Amino acid sequence: MKEISLHSANFYRDPFPTFEHLRHTTPVYFDASEDRWVVTRYADVSEVLRNHEVFTANPPYFRFSEIIGVTISNMDGKDHDSRRSIVAPGMIGKNLEHLILPHVQQSSTYLVDRLAGLSDFSVRKMLAKPLPLKTMTKILGLDERDENLLADVTTKILRSLQGDEPHKTIGREAHEEFAKTVYSLIAQKRITPGTDLISGLISSADESGYKLTDEEVCSFVSLLLVAGSETTEIALVNFLHVLLSHPAELKMIREDPTLLNSAFTEFMRRDGVIVYEDRGIAEDYDLNGHILKKGDVVRVALLSANNDESVFKNPRKFDLFRSDLHLDRERRSGGVTEERAGHLGFGLGRHFCIGYMLARAEIVTITALLLNTFDQMSISKKNVDNIEMDWWVWSAKELIIDI
Ligand code: HEM
Numbered sequence: 001m002k003e004i005s006l007h008s009a010n011f012y013r014d015p016f017p018t019f020e021h022l023r024h025t026t027p028v029y030f031d032a033s034e035d036r037w038v039v040t041r042y043a044d045v046s047e048v049l050r051n052h053e054v055f056t057a058n059p060p061y062f063r064f065s066e067i068i069g070v071t072i073s074n075m076d077g078k079d080h081d082s083r084r085s086i087v088a089p090g091m092i093g094k095n096l097e098h099l100i101l102p103h104v105q106q107s108s109t110y111l112v113d114r115l116a117g118l119s120d121f122s123v124r125k126m127l128a129k130p131l132p133l134k135t136m137t138k139i140l141g142l143d144e145r146d147e148n149l150l151a152d153v154t155t156k157i158l159r160s161l162q163g164d165e166p167h168k169t170i171g172r173e174a175h176e177e178f179a180k181t182v183y184s185l186i187a188q189k190r191i192t193p194g195t196d197l198i199s200g201l202i203s204s205a206d207e208s209g210y211k212l213t214d215e216e217v218c219s220f221v222s223l224l225l226v227a228g229s230e231t232t233e234i235a236l237v238n239f240l241h242v243l244l245s246h247p248a249e250l251k252m253i254r255e256d257p258t259l260l261n262s263a264f265t266e267f268m269r270r271d272g273v274i275v276y277e278d279r280g281i282a283e284d285y286d287l288n289g290h291i292l293k294k295g296d297v298v299r300v301a302l303l304s305a306n307n308d309e310s311v312f313k314n315p316r317k318f319d320l321f322r323s324d325l326h327l328d329r330e331r332r333s334g335g336v337t338e339e340r341a342g343h344l345g346f347g348l349g350r351h352f353c354i355g356y357m358l359a360r361a362e363i364v365t366i367t368a369l370l371l372n373t374f375d376q377m378s379i380s381k382k383n384v385d386n387i388e389m390d391w392w393v394w395s396a397k398e399l400i401i402d403i
Helices: 009-013 016-025 042-050 077-091 093-113 123-128 130-139 144-160 167-191 197-203 214-228 230-244 247-255 259-271 356-373
Strands: 028-031 036-039 120-122 276-281 285-287 290-292 297-301 387-389 394-396 400-402
Touching: 009 387, 036 042, 042 276, 042 285, 042 297, 077 093, 077 197, 077 214, 093 123, 093 130, 093 356, 120 123, 123 130, 123 230, 130 144, 130 214, 130 230, 130 356, 144 167, 144 214, 167 197, 167 214, 197 214, 214 230, 230 247, 230 259, 230 356, 230 394, 247 259, 259 356
Parallel strands: 036 297
Antiparallel strands: 028 036, 120 400, 276 297, 285 290, 387 394
16 A cells, blocks of 8 residues: 655645545544544545534634634634624625725735836735735725734744744734734724724624623734735735646737636635634544544545545646636535535635635736736746645745746
8 A cells, every 4th residue: 555644745746646545445533643633525525524523623722822812713613603704794795895895906006006116026024914904904994004013923823833932922922012012003903993993893882782801802903914815925926836737828918818716716625725614523423434523523625625626626626617616606515516616725614715805806806906907927947846835835935936
């Protein structure tokens, strides 16, 4: 039997053959080196993400909540639904359209304009890192000068996710320091409410009339910083990498820019950034013939599920007209019909990504601007082989584009 390693350099460089092998031989695989189950088939991954009673978002090991306080990302059941009903509406629908999208457009234009006169540029430095930061600064109603503060807090909290010292302490202190800025914003917005996210968060209530405490608002804002910045940054780098590696598809998009939305969906399926999500197991459960024990941890491989050949034919093909994928929009509750399935790049079910529309808007808007501005774009020879996978991201470390 082929030896399985989920931690070798080869796997990190190209995880797809190993994921394929696992899907065919041991779709529910026990990774002894990490002491957790790894689930690779689309159907099994969906089953885990849908069953909120058995699979909890509060696994028994170091948690994010130790750094930024308890947030929806580690809550289960009614508590989660209550808090999510307060925070999620701010990121979709009319709020997204009227309050957020103008910021996305403005930030994207500013960043693309800065490329004028260059012969090449680093996507990560010039576009992907600053875009979510700029957008978030504006959404929170903060000053442009606070961008550096946001960048610093985000990096420190993200590093603390490694779960070791001194990173945990640095992350906790960064959150606490940043909370002072958020507390003063809250105080200000209570007196003069605006159309910013903080004003919305402090005035909204769940069905029973419950409102977030100031501490919960601070924790949620820190969650937004870490959940929405690096993910979007990596997604933009990877998306441009995929587009420029597929000249025929890029030509079609240049001829018909409405295809950019399908391209983004197909990209999220094929190379969608978050490799794994973990869940704790609240009671013994039979998953596809394997008994998972209460207290175990299960790791769902989103990247593998999205490349499951029993759902998506020829999965490594980048196909703008894929007939087995819902190309129009993401669906929180999934959406598998006989012909089509939704991708799992933004998760599924209760914890489905809150920022899925914002992420799409940011990436599609700035890519459309780039294509409009530059007739020629190609991957620079200055790039080195640099796809890197750590415990959760599938990421091109850097991408330099010739223009
Ligand atoms: C391409 C970029 C993004 C990707 C790939 C992504 C991916 C995901 C995934 C897979 C989950 C589910 C986690 C789970 O099941 O445990 C999630 C949750 C979440 N995302 Fe995103 N995300 C992105 C952008 C954003 C943005 C822009 C924001 C907000 C500014 C955001 C905020 C959140 C939050 C708050 C949650 C937790 C939801 C909950 O627990 O109910 N994400 N994201």
